[in-house]
Amino acid sequence: MFSEKTKRRAAYWGKKLECPVDEDANYENTYWCNRDLIPMPEDRRVWTWQGFAGYWIITGANNSAWTAGSTLLALGLSVGQSMGVIVGSALIISIIAITAGHMGSHNYLGFTVMSRASWGMIGGFWPVLNRIVTACIWLGVQITWGGQAIKIVLGAVIGPKYAFMKNTLPLSANIDTCSLVSFFIFLVIFCPLLLIPPEKLQMPLKVAFVLIVCNIFGMLIWSVRTAHGPGTLLHSPAVASGSTLGWNVVYGIQVILGLWSGGIVGQSDWTRYAKTPNASIFGQGVTAPLTIIITALCGLIITSASAQIYGQYFWNPFELLLHIQSVSMTPAARAGTFFSGIAFLASQLALCIVLNCVSTGMDMAALCPRWINIRRGCCILTVIAVAVCPWNFVNNAGKFITVLSGWSVFLSGMTGILIGDYFLVRKTQLHKGDMYRGNRGSAYWYTAGFNWRAIVAWIMGVWPLLPGFVRRVRGTNTQNGWDHVYDMSYFFGFFVSLAVHCLLHTIFPAKKQTGASPFMLELHRTAPIMIGLEANDHADSNDEDKVSKAGKETIVPV
Structure with a gap:
């Protein structure tokens, strides 16, 4: 079919485009292995506790935490009850992050490779693909908000000529001209950062989290001082009561967990860079819950106080800053929105890299290790994130957040399987070389490359949640039995999948199930x-x- 010349040319370029290999490397690019997938060598384990503290300030102080209060108030909870839910959810996120991060900080392996141990060498692609799909959407959304940060900064510098430029796009585009221009300016700034190796991101993250912390407390002081108090929203009573209130509290916990579910299941992607085995614990155990709680509380207070100033609620900080520019372009307003916009710009750049690109880049590397590494995976992810036109999701935020937070229906079971397999089935012992061997000689080949135990466990943890998930997305939930099962979705999926997976491995043990x-x-x-x-x-x-x-x-x- 193809001439010898064509075959030789294809072979030449195939070799030429292979991922770079270190000089005197102790690995080769194969279908299962490259530089970014091997257990992290000691010289690349450079992250200290400060780096992980910064990681969690960036991960916790984001739009999801800022607007968490609005989500819970919409469920009929009071401010006090909402904060109680956020505190409980933040502590659960912290515990799961520490647990899931152990395999990275002690065995130097990421989520992508660890999935092979629990799902099988081929079956491990399933959880990886789930994370890739989620990350493509999330990255697009974060880039869109990054564009809004650019819009705020340039609006403060250039003035009304930029901030309120004439819109030349139709209404069906779901985005205005200024926002689209800002979107691509953000991309121009963001793309070069993909060239920075993950082990060298500590300093940029430190700069970002200083800006983020200063910005949050700066906006808090400004809003409370200008409004002469925190506003009346903080005293709003609960609208729901009785069993409805109780189930809404449970569902609120699932919503918060769902927003961080993708990040916590892949904690080992980052902890494998830890300089010492316990370097990540302070960030996961202290910084993570504190940042989420403080950001949510500040978001509630700033929203309440700004409502006293402008007469309407702005749950999203970007919308608040854009509104300030629309009503006032005084030097003070322009300076304030400029510095706040710079902080949000740093936050969005860091979020795109930390929470989406690096982890998903490694997931994509697992799909084709010979030609895709983390850096190339990041580039592919960015192209897809732009191609899906993410501003369409942002403009339909209500259903979008419901769907993405509900994605924990699928990820919770995967998290339970990952943790149960590592701690209970294998007792933290791994045959590391077998994770890169795609044949029957591998301990993790199981049956034709699939671990049927994990598949059965995941299905058992997911299928009872699907009716409630569909009803919640459609807005037809009536608090029946299926709806209540879905209200407990993260806990149900996690514990059922974990228990079934461990039980099946006990009854039907696999070859080399333990030992290292x-x-x-x-x-x-x-x-x-x-x-x-x-x-x-x-x-x-x-x-x-x-x-x-x-x-x-x-x-x-x-």
């Missing part, structure tokens, strides 16, 4: 090399034989 062996690859050019061998790792009895025979036999790439 080091990361080892058989290379074309050298003898097998072992890295990541820790004091508590126990090599297979065959490992020494493999190494001793390596110089005598032909080495086949895994």
Whole structure:
């Protein structure tokens, strides 16, 4: 079908476009492995507790936390009850983050590779694809809000000529000309940041979280001082009562957990860069809940106080700043919105990289490791995020948030399987080399590359939630049994999938279910090399034989 010349040319470019390999590397680019998927080498483990504290300030002090109060008040809760739900949810997020991050900080493996252990070498693509789909939408939304930050900054600098430029787009576009221009300006600033390796992001994140903290408290002081108090919203009573109130509290917890579900299940993507095994715990255990709680509380107070000033509620901080520019372009207003816009710009840049690009870049690398690494995955993700025209989702925020927060229906079961498999089935012991071996010799090949136990466990944790999920999205829920099961969706999916997965592994144990062996690859050019061998790792009895025979036999790439 193809000439020899065409085949040679394709082979040449296929080799030319392969992911870069380190000099004197102890790995090769294969269908299962590249530089970004191997257990993190010691020289790349550079993140300290300050880096993780900054990570969680950026992750916690975002639009989701800021507007969490409005979501809960809409369910009929009072401000006090809403804050109680946020506190409880933040503590649960913290606990899951610490637990899910253990496999990264102690075994230096990310979510992408760990999924192979619990789902099978081929089955592991399923949870990875779920995260990719979610991240494509979320990144697009975050870029859209980043465009709004650009609009605020340039509106303050240039003035009304930019902020209120004539709209030349039709109403059906769901975006105005100024916002679209700002969207692409944000992209121009954002794309070069994708070239920064994850291990070198600590300093940019530190700068971002200083700006974020100063901005939140600056807006809080301004709003309360200008309104001569926090406003009347904080004294609003609960609208719901009785069992309806109780179930709305439970559902509110699921909504908050759902907004962070994608980030916490993939904590090991970042903890594998930890300099010490416990470097991430302060950020996850202290900074994470505090940041979410304080951001939500400040969001409530700023919204309440600004309503006293402008006569309407602005739950979204971007909309508040744009409204300030629309009613006043005094030097003070322009200076205030400029510095606040710069802080939100830094926040959105950091969020896009930290919460979406790096983790999803590694997920995409798992789809085709020979030609895709984290950096290339980030670029592909960005292209898709722009192509979906994310401003359409932002302009239908109500249903959009319901769908994305409800995505925890699928992710909660995956989180339960991941944690249950690592701690209860394998007792934190892993055959690391087998995670890069796509054949029957791998401990994680199971049945044709799929672990049917995980599949059954996930289905059992998901299917009872689907009727309530559909009814909630359609707005037809009537608080029947299916609706109440969905109100407990995260806990139900997590614990049911965890329990079924562990039970099936107990009844039907898999080959090499426990025990540990080091990361080892058989290379074309050298003898097998072992890295990541820790004091508590126990090599297979065959490992020494493999190494001793390596110089005598032909080495086949895994």
